[in-house]
Structure formats: C-alpha cells, structure tokens
Amino acid sequence: MPDLAAVATALSSLKTATDIAKFLRETDLSLERAELKLKLADLIGALADTKIELVEVQEALVDKDRRIKELEAAFESKDTLVREYDAFYAVGEGGKPIGVAYCLRCWEGEHKKRQLVEDHKDFRIRVCAACGHRYDNNRTQDHPVPTNSAQ
Known part of the structure; x- marks a missing residue:
C-alpha cells in the first residue's frame, strides 16, 4: 500500500x-x-x-x-478497564473499579471511553453524551479514587 x-x-x-x-x-x-x-x-x-x-x-x-x-x-x-454491572471503570488495587463510569455500549462497540453523566431531568438515570444510551444510576455509580498520602 x-x-x-x-x-x-x-x-x-x-x-x-x-x-x-x-x-x-x-x-x-x-x-x-x-x-x-x-x-x-x-x-x-x-x-x-x-x-x-x-x-x-x-x-x-x-x-x-x-x-x-x-x-x-x-x-x-484494554487492561486498564474493568466492567462492573452496566459500566466500565478504571482498574484500582486488586482489580477493583475506581473513578468515573464509562459507557458500556461505546466501549464495547467503538472502544472509546466516554463518561456517563446524570440526566438533567431524572437523577436516577445516567446518559452517555455521545451515543445517548441511558443507564440506571444504581448500576453505574462512580467509585471514589483512593488518595495516596505518600505523594
């Protein structure tokens, strides 16, 4: 080519x-x-x-x-993300999910990390701003990122 x-x-x-x-x-x-x-x-x-x-x-x-x-x-x-329920997250210690939730559909379909945001009309729903897919907020909650006091 x-x-x-x-x-x-x-x-x-x-x-x-x-x-x-x-x-x-x-x-x-x-x-x-x-x-x-x-x-x-x-x-x-x-x-x-x-x-x-x-x-x-x-x-x-x-x-x-x-x-x-x-x-x-x-x-x-690929190895830096882990799936939990209806979203992907960054991998923390022991393979546990940390940080913000990424859209399951965008990651599996296009391999793009796109954060989920709360629906401004319904706080129980999270939405992917790119593809518009809607998720139950209980199954896509953000996980706290542990702070390292040594830094």
Missing part, C-alpha cells in the same frame, strides 16, 4: 502533466491540428480524473491511519 508521501508525489506529478497539457492545448496551433487539440483535451480530462482518484486514496489512507491509532489506543487501555 502506498504511503502518503508517494501519493503526494503522484499528485504533484499529475499537476505538472496537467499544466503541460493545458499549455500545449492553449498554444496557437493550426486548424489542421484540431485533432491534436481534442486529444490533449482528453488527456487533461483523464489526468483530472486520476488526480481526483488519488485525492480519494490519500483521504482513505489518512482515515485508516486515524482508525489504526484509535484501535491501538483502545488496545493499550
């Missing part, structure tokens, strides 16, 4: 070729060369199409790199 630098180089080369083809088309050629002008117009069109496709490839590569980084970050934090 080509890297971003290779795609950028290809785009630059295509731009140069397009500029040359435009220059040749715009030169004062005789009427006998009308067919040449038509071919140059076709060349410019083909180069433009190729350039658009390469931009799409470049965007796809950027999206894949972003997704790979997200998945790597999720994989690294």
Whole structure:
C-alpha cells in the first residue's frame, strides 16, 4: 500500500502533466491540428480524473491511519478497564473499579471511553453524551479514587 508521501508525489506529478497539457492545448496551433487539440483535451480530462482518484486514496489512507491509532489506543487501555454491572471503570488495587463510569455500549462497540453523566431531568438515570444510551444510576455509580498520602 502506498504511503502518503508517494501519493503526494503522484499528485504533484499529475499537476505538472496537467499544466503541460493545458499549455500545449492553449498554444496557437493550426486548424489542421484540431485533432491534436481534442486529444490533449482528453488527456487533461483523464489526468483530472486520476488526480481526483488519488485525492480519494490519500483521504482513505489518512482515515485508516486515524482508525489504526484509535484501535491501538483502545488496545493499550484494554487492561486498564474493568466492567462492573452496566459500566466500565478504571482498574484500582486488586482489580477493583475506581473513578468515573464509562459507557458500556461505546466501549464495547467503538472502544472509546466516554463518561456517563446524570440526566438533567431524572437523577436516577445516567446518559452517555455521545451515543445517548441511558443507564440506571444504581448500576453505574462512580467509585471514589483512593488518595495516596505518600505523594
């Protein structure tokens, strides 16, 4: 799979070729060369199409790199979370949950840590601000983080 630098180089080369083809088309050629002008117009069109496709490839590569980084970050934090009832929490001593509750649905579906917040209309419900999933507050309570007096 080509890297971003290779795609950028290809785009630059295509731009140069397009500029040359435009220059040749715009030169004062005789009427006998009308067919040449038509071919140059076709060349410019083909180069433009190729350039658009390469931009799409470049965007796809950027999206894949972003997704790979997200998945790597999720994989690294996989062992730092523990499930309790309907939420995930940071892991404390002895594997006990500590800190704020994270959305079960977002973590299992997208591997993203998203905190749950209390519903402003019903204090018995907690909501994920990202996906909108609602949880019973009794099954997603935050756990105190132990303080270390040695620090």
